[in-house]
Amino acid sequence: xxxxxxxxxxxxxxxxxxxxxxxxxxxxxxxxxxxxxxxxxxxxxxxxxxxxxxxxxxxxxxxxxxxxxxxxxxxxxxxxxxxxxxxxxxxxxxxxxxxxxxxxxxxxxxxxxxxxxxxxxxxxxxxxxxxxxxxxxxxxxxxxxxxxxxxxxxxxxxxxxxxxxxxxxxxxxxxxxxxxxxxxxxxxxxxxxxxxxxxxxxxxxxxxxxxxxxxxxxxxxxxxxxxxxxxxxxxxxxxxxxxxxxxxxxxxxxxxxxxxxxxxxxxxxxxxxxxxxxxxxxxxxxxxxxxxxxxxxxxxxxxxxxxxxxxxxxxxxxxxxxxxxxxxxxxxxxxxxxxxxxxxxxxxxxxxxxxxxxxxxxxxxxxxxxxxxxxxxxxxxxxxxxxxxxxxxxxxxxxxxxxxxxxxxxxxxxxxxxxxxxxxxxxxxxxxx
Amino acid sequence: xxxxxxxxxxxxxxxxxxxxxxxxxxxxxxxxxxxxxxxxxxxxxxxxxxxxxxxxxxxxxxxxxxxxxxxxxxxxxxxxxxxxxxxxxxxxxxxxxxxxxxxxxxxxxxxxxxxxxxxxxxxxxxxxxxxxxxxxxxxxxxxxxxxxxxxxxxxxxxxxxxxxxxxxxxxxxxxxxxxxxxxxxxxxxxxxxxxxxxxxxxxxxxxxxxxxxxxxxxxxxxxxxxxxxxxxxxxxxxxxxxxxxxxxxxxxxxxxxxxxxxx
Numbered sequence: 001x002x003x004x005x006x007x008x009x010x011x012x013x014x015x016x017x018x019x020x021x022x023x024x025x026x027x028x029x030x031x032x033x034x035x036x037x038x039x040x041x042x043x044x045x046x047x048x049x050x051x052x053x054x055x056x057x058x059x060x061x062x063x064x065x066x067x068x069x070x071x072x073x074x075x076x077x078x079x080x081x082x083x084x085x086x087x088x089x090x091x092x093x094x095x096x097x098x099x100x101x102x103x104x105x106x107x108x109x110x111x112x113x114x115x116x117x118x119x120x121x122x123x124x125x126x127x128x129x130x131x132x133x134x135x136x137x138x139x140x141x142x143x144x145x146x147x148x149x150x151x152x153x154x155x156x157x158x159x160x161x162x163x164x165x166x167x168x169x170x171x172x173x174x175x176x177x178x179x180x181x182x183x184x185x186x187x188x189x190x191x192x193x194x195x196x197x198x199x200x201x202x203x204x205x206x207x208x209x210x211x212x213x214x215x216x217x218x219x220x221x222x223x224x225x226x227x228x229x230x231x232x233x234x235x236x237x238x239x240x241x242x243x244x245x246x247x248x249x250x251x252x253x254x255x256x257x258x259x260x261x262x263x264x265x266x267x268x269x270x271x272x273x274x275x276x277x278x279x280x281x282x283x284x285x286x287x288x289x290x291x292x293x294x295x296x297x298x299x300x301x302x303x304x305x306x307x308x309x310x311x312x313x314x315x316x317x318x319x320x321x322x323x324x325x326x327x328x329x330x331x332x333x334x335x336x337x338x339x340x341x342x343x344x345x346x347x348x349x350x351x352x353x354x355x356x357x358x359x360x361x362x363x364x365x366x367x368x369x370x371x372x373x374x375x376x377x378x379x380x381x382x383x384x385x386x387x388x389x390x391x392x393x394x395x396x397x398x399x400x401x402x403x404x405x406x407x408x409x410x411x412x413x414x415x416x417x418x419x420x421x422x423x424x425x426x427x428x429x430x431x432x433x
Numbered sequence: 434x435x436x437x438x439x440x441x442x443x444x445x446x447x448x449x450x451x452x453x454x455x456x457x458x459x460x461x462x463x464x465x466x467x468x469x470x471x472x473x474x475x476x477x478x479x480x481x482x483x484x485x486x487x488x489x490x491x492x493x494x495x496x497x498x499x500x501x502x503x504x505x506x507x508x509x510x511x512x513x514x515x516x517x518x519x520x521x522x523x524x525x526x527x528x529x530x531x532x533x534x535x536x537x538x539x540x541x542x543x544x545x546x547x548x549x550x551x552x553x554x555x556x557x558x559x560x561x562x563x564x565x566x567x568x569x570x571x572x573x574x575x576x577x578x579x580x581x582x583x584x585x586x587x588x589x590x591x592x593x594x595x596x597x598x599x600x601x602x603x604x605x606x607x608x609x610x611x612x613x614x615x616x617x618x619x620x621x622x623x624x625x626x627x628x629x630x631x632x633x634x635x636x637x638x639x640x641x642x643x644x645x646x647x648x649x650x651x652x653x654x655x656x657x658x659x660x661x662x663x664x665x666x667x668x669x670x671x672x673x674x675x676x677x678x679x680x681x682x683x684x685x686x687x688x689x690x691x692x693x694x695x696x
Contacts, residue, residue: 246542247538247541247542247592247593247594248591248592249538249542249588249591249592249593250538250542250543250592251502251503251543253507253511253514253543253546253547254507254511257507257508257511258511258547260508261508261511261512261515262515264512265512265515265516284507285505285507312619312621314621314622314624314641314644314645315635315637315641317621317641317644318634318637318638318639318640318641318643318644319636319637319638319639320634320635320636320637321635321636322635364635364636367632367635368634368635368637369627370587370622370624370625370626370627370629370641371503371587371626371627371628372587372591372621372622372626372627373587373591373592374587374591374619374620374621374622376591377591377618390503390505392505393503393504393505394505394506394507395505396505397504397505397506398505398506398507398508403504403505403506404632406631406632406633407504407628407631407632409631410500410501410504410628410631410632411500411501411504411506411509414496414498414500414501414509414513415509415512418461418494418495418496418513419461419464419465419495419496420461420496420500420630420631421461421465421466423464423465425492425495426492427464427465428459428464428465428490428491428492428494429440429442429464429489429491429492430464431459431463431464431465431470431473431474432438432440432474432477
């Protein structure tokens with residue numbers, strides 16, 4: 001009976017890891033669905049191409065060659081090394097040891113050798129990431145709200161990766177049977193020498209400890225994702241799939257407004273049957289996260305806080321408060337707050353007197369945007385901070401009438417004489433004189 | 434000597450029972466702003482010189498609604514859009530050319546779902562097409578061999594992916610193009626977009642147009658070319674603030690062509 005104890009413990013640990021992970025995913029899905037529905041069912045082929053190029057192919061990251069290259073190393077390493085996870089899980093459940101080695105022959109050595117090479121590459125890349133963040137202190141990793149949790153989170157992720165890679169190599173290095181095969185121990189073969197004085201028993205103990213710590217570490221990391229910017233490793237895929245397909249210069253036309261404008265321009269339609277009375281009048285624009293659409297909320301959960309957007313924002317570059325990254329982080333913080341509120345109140349949101357507007361994002365930030373789309377262009381996973389800024393401006397103008405005075409003047413000029421300046425429309429052709 | 438410009442309105446064409454090959458959407462800046470009016474005239478001079486049968490809407494034209502939309506006033510935008518679309522459709526307009534990337538973007542991308550489906554071209558694209566058809570010939574003139582830099586308007590470049598058309602024209606003018614550090618899809622905004630043109634900037638440590646102008650001046654060229662009346666104003670102001678207006682000219686691509694062709 002006791003001989004099966006490790007198998008049982010493993011299955012229980014694995015089950016707990018997956019159970020909590022699925023709970024996290026469920027909460028994520030629930031929170032995103034607090035947003036408004038958006039039709040993204042069109043052009044599946046193009047969406048698939050975008051996802052393949054941008055998320056799977058890392059196409060937009062390469063634009064910044066150094067960080068882009070390092071990211072590809074960590075990304076490829078992460079994905080390929082995780083193939084090993086399959087063997088680890090099967091070994092754990094069945095109580096076998098390196099199950100695949102007996103089926104794969106010499107190919108097994110090549111496979112593990114590749115993993116070891118990648119593990120060391122990841123270690124190197126992660127070290128450079130850490131140095132860029134903590135020693136060189138690259139500007140884009142600081143500023144606006146990159147203090148406290150966001151700052152720690154970034155480093156915790158790097159430490160996690162270091163620990164997992166070190167455990168993986170140690171596990172291989174102290175595995176006598178694997179070292180005796182002498183195939184695939186590309187890196188661990190050298191580390192093995194370091195353990196030459198150790199007894200077989202201690203080697204076995206270290207090997208087992210590393211093996212368990214490695215798999216438990218992965219399960220913890222998986223459950224850490226939801227609370228971290230590292231969630232992007234999952235959400236980058238749906239995010240690039242659902243991202244806007246049209247020219248980025250296009251801003252959607254609000255259907256609710258179209259209805260009203262048509263009524264105004266052609267009052268007769270008011271009495272036609274097309275307009276049913278049950279049509280609720282929508283709130284125009286967004287003052288809180290529930291007014292945003294689901295894609296915008298997905299965007300906020302996908303953001304990796306890399307700051308490429310903020311580093312190219314003309315307003316931010318010239319010292320204004322606006323930071324597109326902060327817009328995304330604020331949105332995520334607020335939707336999380338709303339989610340927790342719902343959890344505490346048996347599935348209902350109880351008004352907490354707060355909104356995304358004012359309590360998180362100020363008017364000053366919103367009015368500093370030039371709508372130049374540099375942030376949208378720059379985001380490596382197609383996040384659109386501009387759409388949130390515009391939806392909040394819509395709320396400010398159409399619900400609160402609180403645009404800056406000069407903009408109100410501009411708008412009344414357009415209304416009265418068809419130009420943003422106070423010129424007479426009848427003078428429109430005077431330029432040719 | 435200012436030659437007389439030959440400009441007909443859509444109403445003129447309709448009265449004659451004819452249709453122009455293209456509608457020139459002049460835009461508010463092009464109609465009213467003194468600096469931008471020169472760009473409008475320069476473009477018309479080129480069209481006149483090769484007998485392009487174009488029309489303008491004249492007093493029937495009204496703001497596309499771009500600054501209202503980007504300020505958040507979707508109501509005003511859609512009222513403007515629907516009124517304009519009604520006018521354009523009543524004349525059965527098919528092709529529109531405009532010297533303003535904001536009008537260009539709005540009519541091209543935001544009018545179709547409101548019932549306004551037109552082929553829309555920026556003036557640099559339109560002139561490029563004429564070049565390819567052989568109707569327009571451009572050679573180096575006064576500025577031949579001179580160094581020039583080009584500022585990508587956000588609403589032509591990033592928003593609509595057009596980086597080549599203006600550069601092709603610069604090449605034809607036999608000018609040496611020196612790119613700024615931030616160019617094409619990395620281009621920095623002039624500071625006027627999103628209705629910023631009509632308001633003071635928020636508190637910061639610099640004006641955006643100064644940041645952009647400094648970058649343009651770093652190229653040590655004598656001409657900063659642009660393809661947008663608003664960018665033109667912002668960078669001209671920047672050049673003035675840097676007291677460089679004697680050494681550096683801010684010109685639209687069509688103004689370069691007019692000077693080169695001595696129109």
